[in-house]
Amino acid sequence: MSYIYYPGCSLKSTGRAYEDSLLAVFEALDIPLQELEDWNCCGATAYMSISELKAFALSARNFALAERQNGENDFAEMVVPCAACYLGLNKAHRYLAEHPELRETIDRALEAGGLKYNDKIHVRHPLDVLINDLTPDKITGLVKRPLEGLKVACYYGCQLVRPYSDFDDQHDPQTMDKIVKMLGGEVVNWPLKTRCCGGSLTGIVQDVGLRLSYILLAEARKRGCDLIVTACPLCQFNLECYQSRISGIYGHKIKIPVIYFTQLMGHAFGLSDEMLGLKRVFVSPARAFSKAEGGQHVHG
Amino acid sequence: MNKWQGWRKIRYESDLDPQFVNEIASIPGGEKLYSCIQCGTCSGMCPISPYMDYTPRQIIAMIRAGFKGEVLSSYTTWLCASCYSCTVECPKDIKLTDIMYAAKRLAIREKVYPKRFPTPVLASEFFKAVENYGRSTESWLLVNLFMKTNPFKIFKQMGLGLRLFSQGRLSPKRESIKRRGELKSILKVLEKEHMVKSKDELVSTGKEIA
Numbered sequence: 001m002s003y004i005y006y007p008g009c010s011l012k013s014t015g016r017a018y019e020d021s022l023l024a025v026f027e028a029l030d031i032p033l034q035e036l037e038d039w040n041c042c043g044a045t046a047y048m049s050i051s052e053l054k055a056f057a058l059s060a061r062n063f064a065l066a067e068r069q070n071g072e073n074d075f076a077e078m079v080v081p082c083a084a085c086y087l088g089l090n091k092a093h094r095y096l097a098e099h100p101e102l103r104e105t106i107d108r109a110l111e112a113g114g115l116k117y118n119d120k121i122h123v124r125h126p127l128d129v130l131i132n133d134l135t136p137d138k139i140t141g142l143v144k145r146p147l148e149g150l151k152v153a154c155y156y157g158c159q160l161v162r163p164y165s166d167f168d169d170q171h172d173p174q175t176m177d178k179i180v181k182m183l184g185g186e187v188v189n190w191p192l193k194t195r196c197c198g199g200s201l202t203g204i205v206q207d208v209g210l211r212l213s214y215i216l217l218a219e220a221r222k223r224g225c226d227l228i229v230t231a232c233p234l235c236q237f238n239l240e241c242y243q244s245r246i247s248g249i250y251g252h253k254i255k256i257p258v259i260y261f262t263q264l265m266g267h268a269f270g271l272s273d274e275m276l277g278l279k280r281v282f283v284s285p286a287r288a289f290s291k292a293e294g295g296q297h298v299h300g
Numbered sequence: 301m302n303k304w305q306g307w308r309k310i311r312y313e314s315d316l317d318p319q320f321v322n323e324i325a326s327i328p329g330g331e332k333l334y335s336c337i338q339c340g341t342c343s344g345m346c347p348i349s350p351y352m353d354y355t356p357r358q359i360i361a362m363i364r365a366g367f368k369g370e371v372l373s374s375y376t377t378w379l380c381a382s383c384y385s386c387t388v389e390c391p392k393d394i395k396l397t398d399i400m401y402a403a404k405r406l407a408i409r410e411k412v413y414p415k416r417f418p419t420p421v422l423a424s425e426f427f428k429a430v431e432n433y434g435r436s437t438e439s440w441l442l443v444n445l446f447m448k449t450n451p452f453k454i455f456k457q458m459g460l461g462l463r464l465f466s467q468g469r470l471s472p473k474r475e476s477i478k479r480r481g482e483l484k485s486i487l488k489v490l491e492k493e494h495m496v497k498s499k500d501e502l503v504s505t506g507k508e509i510a
Contacts, residue, residue, distance in 0.1 A: 009435050009436045009437075009438070009475060010438070012475060013437070013438045013439075013469060013470060013471065013475075014438055014464060014469045014470060015469075016468060016469055017469075038477050038478050038479055039477070040430070040434035040435060040477050040483060041430045041434060041435050041436055043430075044426075045382050047423070047426055047427055047430055048401055049401060049404040049405065049408070049419075049420070049423040049427075050404075050405065050408055050423055050424065050427040051405065051427070051490070051494070051495075052327070052401060052402075052405065052495045052496075053490045053493055053494065053495050054431075054487055054490050057486055057487060057490055058430070058483075061482075061483065061486060087384075095328060098328075099328040099329075101328075102495070105490070105493060108489055109486045109487070109489040109490050110486060112485045112486055112488065112489045113482040113483065113485045113486035114482065115482070115486070158381075158382075158383035158384060158385065159382070159383070159384065162383070162384040162385065162387070162388050163384045163387050163388045163397075170388055195347055195383075196347045196348070196381050196383035196385070199381035199382065200381070200422060201348075201379065201381055201419070203442075204418040204419065204422060204445065205379065205417075205418060205419065207351070208348060208351045208379060209381075212347055212348070212381075241460060241464070279467070280467040280468060280469055281467075282463070
């Protein structure tokens with residue numbers, strides 16, 4: 001099966017390490033990803049606040065392009081790593097199927113651009129692909145550096161599992177937990193795994209946003225985690241880049257590496273830090289990794 | 301609004317807008333709004349409700365009662381981070397997150413949103429960038445946001461920005477799609493159409509509910 005890769009704006013900028021590591025891991029697993037040609041913004045949260053119709057039209061253009069790129073094949077499997085893009089595209093996918101009046105309007109708009117959407121799209125998250133399209137031995141077979149003794153908190157955030165996705169449980173999702181266990185790591189019981197990190201508020205309305213991120217970090221630390229893994233560029237950014245500011249404001253020193261689950265996979269597969277974007281971090285996971293290797297390996 | 305309404309706290313029935321609930325309910329699936337039982341599950345689930353001026357449950361009650369001005373100018377809708385907890389948990393299947401979006405869009409259209417509050421400004425700047433280029437460029441988005449809200453904040457964020465820049469995570473290069481014309485012609489069709497119908501639109505399409 002071939003997949004069409006939809007990166008979204010963040011994976012080309014603050015979330016570059018996510019793209020680096022995703023491509024490296026999928027290549028190691030021998031799953032071809034083909035980037036969607038001339039993709040545009042998914043119509044994310046901020047856009048939807050101004051015009052929902054246009055947000056749906058943006059998603060629909062991506063669908064139409066993906067179908068075209070997929071050619072005569074059956075359904076185009078669109079792999080969308082960013083949680084916000086995943087939600088935006090999934091929402092549009094659902095609404096266009098369920099509301100004929102809206103569909104008619106959007107079809108009319110697409111036609112003006114010479115495009116057509118034929119409902120032959122599946123919106124997929126990489127976690128969904130890894131768990132449901134592969135047999136577990138494909139992942140375990142590649143593990144060269146098992147994460148023994150590493151305590152990992154899996155952070156799914158909000159938009160990945162709510163409300164339109166159906167590949168995982170909305171209250172207690174498990175796909176990332178399963179992957180960490182396949183890599184040999186230990187999953188910390190951390191009930192906040194789908195609580196909101198503050199989203200765009202963390203950067204711009206800090207009185208509110210930083211506290212939301214702080215709640216997550218403090219609880220993860222209390223539960224003894226060595227590392228947090230996430231599947232969303234905004235969650236990763238909020239939880240990692242503001243740690244020193246959060247420590248200052250709340251008088252509670254917090255320093256926990258926050259990396260993408262794909263970076264953790266790549267590390268376990270023995271891929272280099274450069275390939276995985278592990279040089280693009282604020283809090284280095286080197287100490288956590290060396291713990292998994294019994295303190296023998298000196299990293300980075 | 302009359303001058304003295306600025307400080308008057310009491311609202312009389314004649315001040316309310318009975319069509320407001322119909323405007324909000326005009327979004328797809330919006331009619332569920334009429335079945336709210338005021339249980340408060342939404343407010344209980346919402347991680348941000350302690351910081352809001354009105355909780356999500358109150359917002360729904362106010363929409364139904366017709367407190368249009370209060371709802372559209374509140375901070376609540378602009379604090380909603382769209383985490384969809386309320387939408388998932390609502391026992392009556394009310395899509396609260398979509399209702400928050402509908403209120404945001406009406407507030408922007410009627411220009412009653414809190415003016416220097418960063419979230420509506422961020423949304424507008426994001427919207428403009430995507431209309432023009434098809435993609436958002438995070439560096440420009442942030443610069444424009446600070447210029448329009450509080451330019452001095454740029455200095456506070458400078459250290460973080462430089463660090464991201466040195467890691468290749470922030471670049472001044474403008475991101476853009478190739479076929480901007482194609483996107484423009486798609487969006488142009490939707491220029492005059494809205495998913496949230498205003499009072500006049502409701503009347504003209506015969507969807508007015510008394």
